Each structure stands twice: as C-alpha cells, then as structure tokens.
Amino acid sequence: MSNTAPSHAPTITRLPLAERLKPWLPVLLVPVLILLGFLAIPATSSWLTLTVSGLAMGMMIFVIASGMTLVFGLMDVINFGHGAFISFGAFVGTSVLLALGAMTGAPSLLLNLLAVAGAVLAAMVVTGGMGWAFERVIVRPVYGSHLKQILVTMGGLIVAEQLIYVIWGGHEIVIARPETLKGAFTFAGAALEKYRVLAVAVGLAVFLALRLVLRRTKLGLIVRAGVENPEMVQAMGYNITRVFVGVFVAGSALAGLGGVMWALYQEVITAPMGNEIMILVFIVVIIGGLGSVEGCFIGALTVGLVQNYAAFLEPKLALISNIALMVAILMWRPMGMVPVVKAKG
C-alpha cells in the first residue's frame, strides 16, 4: 500500500457564520414562538397555560406523525389509512381502561399509571399488528404509484372505521381520565392540567427514544440511509423491505399510542376521530420535511403552539392558523423545515 500523500491535500473552507447557522434556524422557531406568545398574551398565567397546552397537543401529534413521516421518507408511500390506527388505538386503549376501572378509579398514581400503561401496550400491539396486515395486503401491491396508494389506503381507512362501528357500535364513548391525572396544579399562578404535563413528558420520551434509535444504532443508520436512497441500501446488503415493514409496524403502533393519548386528552372517542386529526398530521409531516423525525417534532410543536395561541388571541383565526402556518413555512423553506436529501430516482 502506498503511503504517499495525495497531491490534492484536503482543505477545509470555513463557511460564514450565517451559512453555518442556516440549517439550525427551524430549531429556533419553537422558542421564538413561545417568546412571541409571551409578548402577545397579556397575563403570564394564561400564557403559561396555553404554552403547556400547545406543547401537549404538539407532542401528541408528533407521536402520531413520526411513523408516517418515516414511512413516506423510506418507501415513498402516502398512507391515508394512518388515521385508522389512531382510532383503533383509542378504542382498544379505552376498552382496556374501562375494563381496569378499579385501577383507574383508585387514588393511587402508581395504579393509574399501570392502567394507562396496560391500555397503551394493548393499543400498540393491536395497531402494530394491524399495520403489519395493512402493509402486506393494502400497501405492498401499490408501491411506486401515489394515486393507487391514496385510493387503496383511503379504502382501508373506510373499512377500518366500519369495523369500529361493528365492534364498538356507532355511538361516541366517554372516557374519564384516571383519578390522579384529573384536574390541574398551580405553577407560577397558572393552572396546568396534570394530564397535559404527562403528555408533554411522554411525547418528549418518544422523541428522545426515536432519536436515540435513529442516531445511535445500526438499525437507525439503515433507516436514515434508506430514507435517502433505498436502492443503495439494498445493494449494500440490507433487506430494505424487511426494514420498511418494521418501520410501518412501529409507525402504526406509535399512531395507536397517539390514539390513546388523544382519547384521554379529549375524554371522548368516535370512529372518525383518527381521520379528523389527519389534517393536522399531514400539515406537520409536510412542514417538517418529508422523512425527517426532527422536522416532524419541530413542526408538531409549532402547530400545537400556533393553534392554542391563535385560539386565545383571535378565535376566528384559529380556524385557518395551521393552513396559514403551512403556507408561510413552505414559502420560507419549500422542502420543509428539515429537508431530507433524496437520491435522484
């Protein structure tokens, strides 16, 4: 082996500070929004309540949307049926919570959390299994065709919703939060709902766990590389189809977790609830940058905060706030906040 140094010695050109900071600008969006909210909302206690509420809502949307953005990034699959996993997760989780009424009604935080954990586990197992079947039966035959994907996944969503009507009936189900998660506590003069604080903690834990897997494990490396260039990942010896099925199942299970969280947030569940949230989920996936978990996280928090601040400051504005946010962000960064480089197909 020749150890001779090449004639073209590598050089490092330091980019100007503004250029180096450019990719990090979206990260600043959330603190800037919180600061703007602080300036615009007259009472600090209201601002604090709205901020926690916005973050909780954002975290729940992130949990639901994170799997969907990876599925889109990895295999270019648009899954309109993702809402079915949210609804199913909510119904399965609620059924478990109702069955564990003795645990949810006890004034013990441990018993309450155990009941919620049981509901979450059941919901994730069922929706993960559904995701596996959905991928094999509905999605796999239409790889590569967006129009067919939209049509068949919409069809899958309708079938899943009808299944909910068959299993649980057509009426909405009211679900009370576990005893120790009811009510609020006071912090700096603001009333903070206990459940919303828990939702923020769960969402943050999911984000950190996903980031850990994606950044620190070989599997994460394969997924990130697959989002960019699945063909090359195959040619390097990794079965991308198996990885994709795994991501699809994990994404469906996360939607199930989000469904349980959303059910306890709204305290009422209906069959079309998943489909109704999907508008927000699509906005988050698009403004985050298709395939980017980090972008999805920032996008979800931004959507949650904007919706809550707008609803307080100008209730009529809340109706269009998220669409307006999407337009503004896409004008600023047309590929989303954290764009994922895709290999030319």
Added chain:
Amino acid sequence: MLLGRNGAGKTTTLRTIMGLWQPHAGEILLDGAHIQGLNPAQIARRGIGFVPEDMGIFSDLTVEENIRLAALSGQPIPERLEWIFAAFPALRTFWHSPAGTLSGGQKQMLSVARAMIEDRELYLIDEPSKGLAPAIVATLARALKDLKERGASILMVEQNFSLARALGDHVAVMDDGRITWTGTMADLAGDTTLQERLMGLKMESA
C-alpha cells in the same frame, strides 16, 4: 474491464449482476452458483461490492456513518480503516462531516472506500473516474491497484482508457447490449486500429 461506447449496456450489465434490474434472458453465475432472481441484498451478502456510477453516497450521514453502514459484520476493522485512510487521507479529515458536504472527488473516494471496507469476492465499479480531476483519478487508481494486488476481483466499467489500461488485465468490449470482443488489455492497448474498430474512437494514450 468492461469497455464500450455510451449506451452499449455496460452500466445495465453491472446493475443486472447486482440484482437492481432483472435480466430478460441468460444466467448470472457467481462461483458457479446462480444469482439471478436474488434480491440486491442477498447478492451483496454473497460477496459482491458495488460502486455505482452516481456514487450512491448518503449525504445526510457522516463519512463515518457511511463507512460503518458498509461494514456488514458490524464495526469496521481498524486495520482495514487505516489502509483506507492511507489511500484516501481526506476521509480521515472529514470523518465526522456530513458526506453531502464533500467535493465530488471526495465523494467518489468515499464510495470506493465503502466497498473496500470488507473483503468481497467481486467488486463492481462503474466509471469511478467520471468527472474527476486527474490528481484525484491518480489517487483512485493507486487505491484500486492496491485492492487488486490484495487478490480482489474487480469488474470495472471505465471510459478513461489511461485508467482502464493501468488497472485492467482482461477486457470485454460491449456494443448494443452484447460483448463484441474479449481479450487481454495488452492486446487492446497495443492496437489502436482495434480500439478504433471496437469503440469507434481513437483512445487517448497514457
């Protein structure tokens, strides 16, 4: 060495061997075993390393992550890594940088290094010198020659005849999807008339 005009079918041949495209007819054997019909991941695990024409670099991953991904057995072997750093010092310099920030030449080095990180039965390398400055082509040539001297089999598509001549032992010339001539590199390099007849242009001399 696989040579031929543009559109002769050289890249198609490599991609078909790799399982990225399916053959219409014929059979593909590796060490006497059929590999057509296997998916690219199975073919890669049979011991074929692939360096595509577009380099196939993962821009969002760092240089280190690109290399680590290529190590199918887990982590890159340190001795092997040192060999790669000696061949391509730029990769050590930019080890923690996103691969998307590398220059074209450095990306090609990374693409070749990824294939070299573990021993393979066969390396399929598609136009490694395409669009690169002569100094970088020389660096690549040294690395590929070293790889060959370690006993590796390389099937390379190359338009730069100087590089092809420096590395090639056996040559197959393709035209319109078929092999039209096979022989030794010495035979082809020493016969400019043959070069003109087979490839329709006079090759540059080294």
